[in-house]
Amino acid sequence: MSIPTNKMKAVALLLKRVKTARRQFRERGRDESLDGNLEKLRRELNKIRKLFEKVKNNEQELLHTLSKVDGHLRTLDSKRLNQDMNDICKRIRDSAQKLLPKGDFDDSSGEEDDDRRVILLHPSRPSSKQHKNQLPQHKKLNMNLRVLETYERNCLLSLLVFPEGAVIKKRQTIYWWIGEGFLESTELKTAEEEGEDVIDKLLKSNVILAYGNRECPIVNKFQINPLVRPKLVILSRENHRSYPFPLRIPYSHIRSKWSVLEQKKVTLGENSLKPESRINTIFNVGASYLNFGSQWLDKSIQNLKVLQLGRWQDSPSHHIEVGSEKFLQKLQNQKNLTYFSLRGISRISELPPSITLLERLQILDLKACHNLETLPNDISSMKSMTHLILSQCYLLEGMPKGIEKLTQLQVLEGYVVGNSRKSPQRISELANLKNLKRLSIHIGSEAVIKEGEFESWREMLALEQLKISWGVSCKGYSDIKVILPLRLKRLHLEGFPGDEIPEWLKPSKLPEGCKELKLMGGMLKSMNHEDNIGWRMEIVRLMYLKHLKLELTNLSELFPLLRYAEIKQNSKRTQMLSLN
Structure with missing residues (x-):
């Protein structure tokens, strides 16, 4: 169908075709440049849609331009769209300016998300932890990378393991750094707070750029500054003897202490993917299907500290699954394991009791393991645990015994409040966790909460962040008297x-x-x-x-x-x- 002569229908049809063309081009293979140009066109068309309400005369020239655009879109002429886009958008803009009195054409986007409004009422100068704008990609580096402290340099160079342009989650990255031993607690700060300071420093110096809502004062995600990445590669080459992991540079150590999984389908324990005895880290960068040979972790491997099998990607739609959960049984001998992530992995229904033998494990990340139903009955032996992340594990109906005895816990996410049979632990027992800084609890459909259970929360003086979610709509649960920690x-x-x-x-x-x-x-x-x-x-x-x-x-x-x-x-x- 050709472009209609009715101006409103013309724009509506073109907007629809732009959407269709973007989808079809993406199916052929993503072209960032073309996709950006089509987005630019979509914005121009949205401006025109509003302007047409005022236009009464002199519209033939504009319709003629739109007809040409329509021809490019119908024929999926990517070459013309890429080459002529600036000229097309300029002709649309110039034609529109002729149709209105001077000043009526607003060159701003003129649009907002259909269901999202951001209101900045009293803007103040943001820090990196409260960062107002996503920094533009042309922002220049204002730091000498060679003056970084050793632990800061370790943190920074480790980011090269991610693909170029990757969106990286701040909190999850800090957890990983802790597992690698790059960050340690001091008398004044936890290891996680030390990690926040590293991120803060890198943001302020434009080494990394905040990603996401430009108005949001909190940074949760970031990217490596594309102008800085080549400098990091050079720095990693200069210091390669100090960094025992492959950093996406043209060479890596013959006996690397890292094993990076990049292929879509991986079987650990076979051929080149059999970990060496010196291995410290197994990191899943790109694998979506994980299988494990019977000897994937033999007794000679004693130095494994980081096992990052789960999802690091920003999108929750990124799929990872395992062929069988039996591989978990092989972990019981990994006495030095400090960081273990199964985040977002499908087909894991049970965490075996043997996992409690990992007495040095500090961070256990099981977020969004949607098939997970069963945890070990008692985890009180895991005394080193500082972070236990169980959020979005929707099939869990209760908590294991002994959580209240994990006195080093700083983060507990996804604590399920169930009935007394499935979860005999009480909310009041969480007050024993004197170091807890972040807590999220889920009140399930069968939750039994006794009068005064939250009274003990007054004693949780370290708690700064709290999330409470309700899985029931019964108003009776809204009458629960919650006592909020004093330093929240x-x-x-x-x-x-x-x-x-x-x-x-x-x-x-x-x-x-x-x-x-x-x-x-x-x-x-x-x-x-x-x-x-x-x-x-x-x-x-x-x-x-x-x-x-x-x-x-x-x-x-x-x-x-x-x-x-x-x-x-x-x-x-x-x-x-x-x-x-």
């Missing part, structure tokens, strides 16, 4: 079943240092409260609260200290929350 800084509530703000969430009940609030899903209808003061939060995220009645103008009244608010609603609520 960040609070995240997901699926709250009540329709009103509970007593414990009112401004007068919250710790003074709590500066960040995230409410996601649930039945909440109103943010109104009876206190005479507003919330002290500076960062607020309201996500998928389809029942919430909230005017945008109320935000500054409810949160007088607000610096940043992120609101994501379904399409029915979008206009009410729009800045427009």
Whole structure:
């Protein structure tokens, strides 16, 4: 079908064809340059869609240009689209300018995401931990890489294991660095806090660039500055005797202490993929299908510290599966293993009891193991554990015994509150974890919570970040009296079943240092409260609260200290929350 002469239909049809063309080109093989050009075209067409509402005359020239664009898209002429895109967009812009009085054509994007609004109310100069903008890729390096401390250089150069342009998760990377031994706790800071400082330093010097929402003051993901990466390769060559791992450079050590899995299908324990006795790290960079030979870890291997089999990729859709979970039985002899990640791996239903023999294991990451149903009955022997990550393991119905005895725990994510039969542990016992800084709990459909169970949380003086999610919509669970730790800084509530703000969430009940609030899903209808003061939060995220009645103008009244608010609603609520 040719381009219609009706101007509104013409733009609508072209937008549809741009979408189709992008999909078809991606199926042929992703071309970043072409995809970027088509995105540029889509934005120009969106501007035109609004302008056509004002246009009454002199539209033939513009339609003629659009017809040419339509021809390129229908024939999937990638060469013409790449070569002529700047000229095409300029002709569209020039034609539109002729149709309106001077000044009516806005060269900004003129569009927002259909269901996302970002409101920056009181912007302040961001640090790297609270970083306002994603740095442009042409930002130049302002650090001499050779003056980095040894541990900082180790952290930085290890990032070369990731493919060029990869989006890297900050927290997961820090966990890995801890496992490698690059980071250690000091008298003043935990190893994770030391890692935050390294990331902070690299961000400030433009060695790495924050990735994601440019307005968000918190950095969760980053990329290596493309202008810096070649310098890192040179630095890694200069120091190759000090770095026993392959860093995506033209050569690697004959006896590398690293084994990097890059092929899509991998069988460990066979031929060249049989780990050497000196191996320290096995890192899965690109494998989606993992199989394990019977001797994949024999008794001669005693130095394995890092086993990163799980997903590091930013996208949760990245698939990894194992042929069998029997390979886990071979881990019991790895007494030096400190970091073990199965994040996002399918077809693992049970973690065997032998895993509890890993007494030096510090970080166990099982996030998003969607088939995981069973954990060892008792994990109290794993005294070195500092990070236990069980979030998004939706088939878990209870917790193993002994968690309250892991007194070194700093992070516990995905703690399931079930019934007394499946999970005999009580919430109150978590107060024994005096070093716990980050906690997330999930209140399951059969949860039994006794009166006063949260009272002991007053004693959790180290806890700074707390997430509570509800897996039930019964309002009875909204009446639970939660006692928030005194030094809490960040609070995240997901699926709250009540329709009103509970007593414990009112401004007068919250710790003074709590500066960040995230409410996601649930039945909440109103943010109104009876206190005479507003919330002290500076960062607020309201996500998928389809029942919430909230005017945008109320935000500054409810949160007088607000610096940043992120609101994501379904399409029915979008206009009410729009800045427009």
